[in-house]
Amino acid sequence: MVEYRALAEAIRGVLLRGGVAPRRQVLPIPGGEFLVMPAADGEVAVCKLVTVEAHREPRVQAEVWARRLATGEVFHLPGEEITRRRTAALSLLAALVLAPKREGALLLVGPGAQGEAHLEAFHEAFPLSRVYVRGRGRERVEALLGKAQGMGLEAVEWTGEEVPEDVAFLVTATNSPTPVLPERVPPGVFLAAVGSYLPHMREVPEALLARAALYCDTEDALLEAGELQGVGRPVVPLKEALLGRRAEGEFVLFKSVGHALFDLAAARAYLGLG
Structure with a gap:
């Protein structure tokens, strides 16, 4: 591993x-x-x-x-x-570079394989005060809560209408074609939206998108991600963010749809090439 x-x-x-x-x-x-x-x-x-x-x-x-x-x-x-691990590692890299806060609660919307991987990744790199989980499958929600608790973290199901104020890191990892978040998040949140990957899919509501500092994994996301269709302001690719370019907004939204370059990076790491 x-x-x-x-x-x-x-x-x-x-x-x-x-x-x-x-x-x-x-x-x-x-x-x-x-x-x-x-x-x-x-x-x-x-x-x-x-x-x-x-x-x-x-x-x-x-x-x-x-x-x-x-x-x-x-x-x-x-x-x-x-795929599971490199997607979470990509979100982690973006968070290490862009997240306004370095500690706080993690909210996972989507308790599947990607939710689990993001829990592992963010726990590895950040001091998490609490984990919130939301999802439609009862068994998966309980399994992810149990995994977080087994890692020594306080973990509870998020059932409210508003994102809790102590959330510093937020991950949406669903295949929903419609938004899974409310129209407000606490200022300074880092949001990784990794579930939707087609133009008709949108995990993040338009009103929330309008207040975000926008980043994406590669420029291909501008064509593939539903959230980024027709956006009338700059979306900064991660490569440019690594070189110092920044976007403006109340919180950070990192949208990823996946790319073969990240599989190449993972293969290099698995083969010991770094």
Whole structure:
């Protein structure tokens, strides 16, 4: 297992050093979609294959193939685990760079695999005072609360209408096509919206978006993320944020839809290349 901070640093390295990755190909299949995501740099070439099928569990299944270019070695890597951990590590990197607060409560909306990974990542890097969880599946909500409590954290279900004032870090990780948050969050919150990845999906309401300092994982998110369609002000890609560019707003919204460059970074970390 590669630690989340190590994965975050691998992502930082790939973004700053550069790599080649076309936009992902999305093909219709019966009952879902098939995604192909290649990427390469001077040392490693990778391709992730993903199927998204609403009638299956887990809904998203993935595998990653990586080739070390100097030796020709080929590796079959655990795609679902890489996707789970690199997505949370990406949010963590953005939080380490952009979050106005360095400690406080974590609110997780969506108690699935990504909610769990983000709990692990943020617990690894920040002193969390409390964990709030919201979700539709009772068993998953209770399982995530139990996991947080097993990590020594106070954890409760969020059932209110307003985001609690002690929340410093907020993660939405759902496949909802409609907003899952109210129209206000406490000032200074870092919000990672990682669930929606298509133009018709929107986890964050427009009124909330209008008050946010806007960031995204790559410029592809401007075309793919429902929240960012038609936004009439700058959205700062994470690479530019790493170089010092900043957006203005009452709180930070980091929108990620995923990208093959992050799979490349994760493969490098899993192969010990950093």
